[in-house]
Amino acid sequence: xxxxxxxxxxxxxxxxxxxxxxxxxxxxxxxxxxxxxxxxxxxxxxxxxxxxxxxxxxxxxxxxxxxxxxxxxxxxxxxxxxxxxxxxxxxxxxxxxxxxxxxxxxxxxxxxxxxxxxxxxxxxxxxxxxxxxxxxxxxxxxxxxxxxxxxxxxxxxxxxxxxxxxxxxxxxxxxxxxxxxxxxxxxxxxxxxxxxxxxxxxxxxxxxxxxxxxxxxxxxxxxxxxxxxxxxxxxxxxxxxxxxxxxxxxxxxxxxxxxxxxxxxxxxxxxxxxxxxxxxxxxxxxxxxxxxxxxxxxxxxxxxxxxxxxxxxxxxxxxxxxxxxxxxxxxxxxxxxxxxxxxxxxxxxxxxxxxxxxxxxxxxxxxxxxxxxxxxxxxxxxxxxxxxxxxxxxxxxxxxxxxxxxxxxxxxxxxxxxxxxxxxxxx
Numbered sequence: 001x002x003x004x005x006x007x008x009x010x011x012x013x014x015x016x017x018x019x020x021x022x023x024x025x026x027x028x029x030x031x032x033x034x035x036x037x038x039x040x041x042x043x044x045x046x047x048x049x050x051x052x053x054x055x056x057x058x059x060x061x062x063x064x065x066x067x068x069x070x071x072x073x074x075x076x077x078x079x080x081x082x083x084x085x086x087x088x089x090x091x092x093x094x095x096x097x098x099x100x101x102x103x104x105x106x107x108x109x110x111x112x113x114x115x116x117x118x119x120x121x122x123x124x125x126x127x128x129x130x131x132x133x134x135x136x137x138x139x140x141x142x143x144x145x146x147x148x149x150x151x152x153x154x155x156x157x158x159x160x161x162x163x164x165x166x167x168x169x170x171x172x173x174x175x176x177x178x179x180x181x182x183x184x185x186x187x188x189x190x191x192x193x194x195x196x197x198x199x200x201x202x203x204x205x206x207x208x209x210x211x212x213x214x215x216x217x218x219x220x221x222x223x224x225x226x227x228x229x230x231x232x233x234x235x236x237x238x239x240x241x242x243x244x245x246x247x248x249x250x251x252x253x254x255x256x257x258x259x260x261x262x263x264x265x266x267x268x269x270x271x272x273x274x275x276x277x278x279x280x281x282x283x284x285x286x287x288x289x290x291x292x293x294x295x296x297x298x299x300x301x302x303x304x305x306x307x308x309x310x311x312x313x314x315x316x317x318x319x320x321x322x323x324x325x326x327x328x329x330x331x332x333x334x335x336x337x338x339x340x341x342x343x344x345x346x347x348x349x350x351x352x353x354x355x356x357x358x359x360x361x362x363x364x365x366x367x368x369x370x371x372x373x374x375x376x377x378x379x380x381x382x383x384x385x386x387x388x389x390x391x392x393x394x395x396x397x398x399x400x401x402x403x404x405x406x407x408x409x410x411x412x413x414x415x416x417x418x419x420x421x422x423x424x425x426x427x
Contacts, residue, residue: 048130051122055094056134064404073111093123114139121420134410144321144395145214147364153380154213155369160383169392214396216350216368218297218328222271224318231274267294282306301332301376312345321397331374352377357384
C-alpha cells in the first residue's frame with residue numbers, strides 16, 4: 001500500500017475511534033444526568049415526606065395548645081379546620097386538614113368515635129409533594145395514681161400517739177403542716193409543704209414540694225359495687241333489682257345512716273349512696289378462721305367503732321387497683337382500732353381521717369381535704385398507736401387522666417394536589 005493509502009486508513013480509524021469515544025462520553029454524561037435527576041427527585045421526595053410528617057406533629061401540637069381536644073372534633077370537621085405553613089428559610093411547606101374517619105354514622109360533620117383523620121400534604125422546595133394520613137384521638141386515657149407514701153394528706157396532720165411504720169414505703173407527707181405530739185416511729189421521712197413541728201432536720205423536711213393527692217369520689221367506682229344502699233333505704237343488687245328496704249342481711253337504715261346489727265352481715269364491695277350514705281360499723285362479726293370480707297364506698301362518712309375481724313374483699317374480676325380499696329368515704333373516716341384488728345388496703349377520705357386505738361394497717365391512708373362540709377371529723381388525727389406497714393405496691397384507681405390528643409397511627413397516602421384541595425369528606 002502506498003503512503004497515500006496508509007494516511008487514508010489512519011484517518012478513517014481515527015474518526016471511528018473519535019466517534020466511539022464521543023458515544024461513550026455522551027452515554028456517560030446521560031447516565032450521570034439521569035442519576036443526578038433521580039437523586040434530586042429522591043431527595044425532594046424525602047423532603048416533601050418529612051414536611052408532611054412535620055405537618056401532622058405541628059397540627060396536633062397546635063390543637064393541644066388551644067385545648068380543642070377537650071371539646072370534641074365536631075367543630076373541626078368537613079374542612080372547618082386546616083393549617084398551612086410556608087417557610088422558605090427552613091424549607092418547611094405543608095398543608096393539613098381534618099376530616100371524619102369512617103366511623104359509620106353517615107355524617108362527615110359529626111365525630112361519633114372520638115377519632116378523626118388528619119391529612120398532611122408536604123411540599124419540597126422543588127414542588128414535589130408527599131401526603132401522610134394520620135388517625136388522631138381525643139378520648140381521655142385514665143391512669144391509676146401510683147401511691148408511694150404510707151400516709152398522705154392535702155391538709156394538716158396531727159400526731160397524738162406513737163404510731164409505728166414499717167415496710168419499704170414509710171414516708172408521711174402533708175401538703176399542709178405536720179404537728180407531732182409523740183414522734184411516729186419510722187425510718188421514713190416526714191415532709192410538709194408547710195412546716196413539720198417538733199422534729200429536727202434529717203428526720204423531717206419542711207417547705208417540701210407539693211405532691212398530688214388523688215381526688216376522692218366514691219361514686220366513680222359504683223359500677224363495681226355488688227350492692228347499692230341509697231338514701232331512702234332501698235338496697236339494690238348489681239342488676240338494679242331492689243332486694244330490701246331499710247334493712248338487709250345485717251344492715252339497718254335509720255334515715256340518716258346505715259348501721260350494722262348482729263354477726264351475720266352482708267359483705268362484698270358495697271356502695272352507700274347519697275346524702276345519707278353514712279356507715280357505722282359497730283358489730284363484732286367475723287373470726288380469724290372466717291373473716292368478714294368487705295370493702296366500702298360511701299358518699300358520706302365511715303366509722304368503725306366495733307371490733308370486727310375483717311378482710312378486704314377482692315373481686316378478681318375487678319381491676320387490681322379497685323381491689324385495693326378497703327374504705328373510701330366522700331367525707332370523713334373515723335377508726336377506733338383494737339389490737340386484733342387488721343385493716344388491709346387503701347383507706348381514703350375525701351375530707352379528713354381520725355385513727356384511735358391500736359389498729360394494724362397494711363396499706364395506705366389518704367385524706368384529700370377537699371372540703372369540710374361534714375363536721376363528723378374536723379382534722380386529720382393519728383391519736384392511737386397504730387401499726388402501719390406499706391410496701392409501695394398499691395395504686396389509686398383511675399385518678400389521673402390525659403386529655404391531650406394522641407396519634408394512633410399514620411401511613412403514606414397517595415393524594416394529588418387537586419384531590420387534597422377538594423378533600424372535605426372521608427376517603
